[in-house]
Amino acid sequence: MSESKLWGMVHAERAALAEDLAGLKAEQWNTGSLCTEFTVREVVAHLTAGANLGPVRWMAGVIRYRFDFDAQVAYQLAQQLGNDHDETLERFRRSITSTTKPPIPIVAMLGEVIVHGEDIRRPLRIQRDYPIATLTHVAEYYHRSNMTVPSEQRSRGLRLCATDGPFSGGVQDGALVSGSTLALIMAMAGRSAYRAELAGEGAGVIAGSG
Template identity: 30%
Template sequence: MDEQTSWTVITEQRLVLADLLDGLTAAEWESPSLCAGWRIRDVAAHVATAPQPPGMAVMLGAAVRGRGSFNRVNHDMAVRHAARPPGEIVAELRRHASSRRLPAVTNYRNIVPDVLAHSQDVAIPLGRDLPMPVAAARAAAERVWTMGWPFWARRRLRGVRLTATDIDWSVGAGEPVTGPIAALVLLLTGRTEAARPHIAGPV
């Protein structure tokens, strides 16, 4: 998927997520997401802040408080932003949906799987159906498979061959694991329990 198409997908998925969030109850905003230790509102805030990267001083302060742990820094910054009213978070998602600003540590190729997976982090535990665009999901799967940190998909899924059943995509070697590309994206990004009902094979 080329750069322009990738940005179109990112914009569309931010807006789709905003629409989903806009109809949630107060209790749903506080409920757990698929990410351990993250509420729905924390995930929403994380996605909303991607096109609003903080300055270097803020990042350094967060790194000190997080003792150098990227995961802790990411979580703490999301929780801090999530203190805003839900309506403000939704408005930010919409306002910055087409923005191409990103934190210095990432790029648009990483944001495609990020926004796809995080949208499912919100939708799945709430029992909402949020279809993942198939072509975008394939691009996300390919990116996660090749990028290493933070998912280490090739290491975690060593000994299996992943094959999508709804689009031409296959990687790995070993025991066959098959399913829709959206489910494979969940598996590749470590959301194994959410993926398992939709895939066949030893995972």
């Protein structure tokens, strides 16, 4: 798939998330997300930071924090929070069509906005009908890569099969894990909240490896 098409998917997911965020009440911004260290508002700021962090700034942060990536993430997040949730949302909106990224593949940026979008939506009981093609691209990437999250490590030795799309992967004779493409993605991203949506003898393995 071309870079322009992948960026189009990223931008579409950012725009959909911004639309969902626009309807939040003030107190909902402080809800704990599935990314357990962060509130909803902090996850949004984290996504904004990623959309404004090019290779040079990324490397400067790595050097500044001596390869402490958690400290770098916390610093970049704080830079994008703003004074209140309205400013947090406005900064995110301004980043919707950004093509700036750290030195990672575009599909990893797509995975970030989907996983963190669910980190936000799930606790708030907001549902999104994701395009299956978008989810399939992320699932294919996650089960082969550990670059942004140890997703390949979590699915190693298992046989993955989506029940709502064409995605399948892993070891042919491995323990089966089946479920929606989104549930498989979130399990590979270490979100145990999706355990109940998975089936097969390998479901407990991938869901318990967060």
